[in-house]
Amino acid sequence: MYVPPDVVVEGGVQALTLFNGLIKIMEQMRKDKDATRLGFASLIKRMEAEAFALSEEFIKQVQAIQHSFLIAKIDPKEKIDEVECTSWWWKNRHDKLLESFKPNIDAITTRLTGFVDDVVALARCAGKEELLAVAFQEAVKVKRQIRQETDFNNSIGDIFGNLIKHAEDFRDLLK
DSSP states (O other), X not given: OOOOHHHHHHHHHHHHHHHHHHHHHHHHHXXXXXXXXXXXXXXXXXXXXXXXXXXXXXXXXXXXXXXXHHHTTOOTTSOHHHHHTSHXXXXXXXXXXXXXXHHHHHHHHHHHHHHHHHHHHHHHHTTOHHHXXXXXXXXXXXXXXXXXXXXXXXXXXXXXXXXXXXXXXXXHHTO
């Protein structure tokens, strides 16, 4: 099954966007005295630990695809759509590299979506919808930066490097 490169990268971007939103919501909940009083602190702590493990998995997956590209001798300075337009890409079945990566990122994104849903539900139960709005307001700048840094105008190496860099930043925030 052919998986376009932009679909694969978009999956990574979606995962990072979810990490970003989740972290911002948890930060807002930690600041809120009512949320602490309602006992959300222990739930947030558990989700942070799970999100930390998931960020580690995301980093491993991106590093694995990056390594696969290096083994396949795909120049990290090239742009993915330029490489995809060569017969060499297709002859050597390099499109299969992306196919193997997508299910792993989709699984991470699904778990992150569940975490975000849980945290949003907690905030709603506490009547803290304004907390959600502030969290996503704070997340917008990083979300835009991630999208810009993973745009296909960037090289393959830059795209993978930026996915890893942001995931490491989020992982460090979850320690």
